[in-house]
Amino acid sequence: MTYSDKLRQEGRQEGIQKGRQEGILETAKNFIKQGVSLDIIAKATGLSKGELVQLS
Numbered sequence: 748m749t750y751s752d753k754l755r756q757e758g759r760q761e762g763i764q765k766g767r768q769e770g771i772l773e774t775a776k777n778f779i780k781q782g783v784s785l786d787i788i789a790k791a792t793g794l795s796k797g798e799l800v801q802l803s
Contacts, residue, residue, distance in 0.1 A: 772802065779803045 748756075771792050778788045785799045 776802050
């Protein structure tokens with residue numbers, strides 16, 4: 748594997764991770780809008796209550 752291949756692979760992995768995190772945040776926002784308890788959202792998404800309060 749060349750250095751540029753390694754950089755591309757790392758970039759892809761970072762992009763995938765960022766996309767997953769954005770999806771989790773969007774899901775949490777939707778749960779908040781629906782009135783789901785922050786405790787339940789935290790358990791389902793792995794986000795802290797503090798992070799959820801910032802989203803609401």
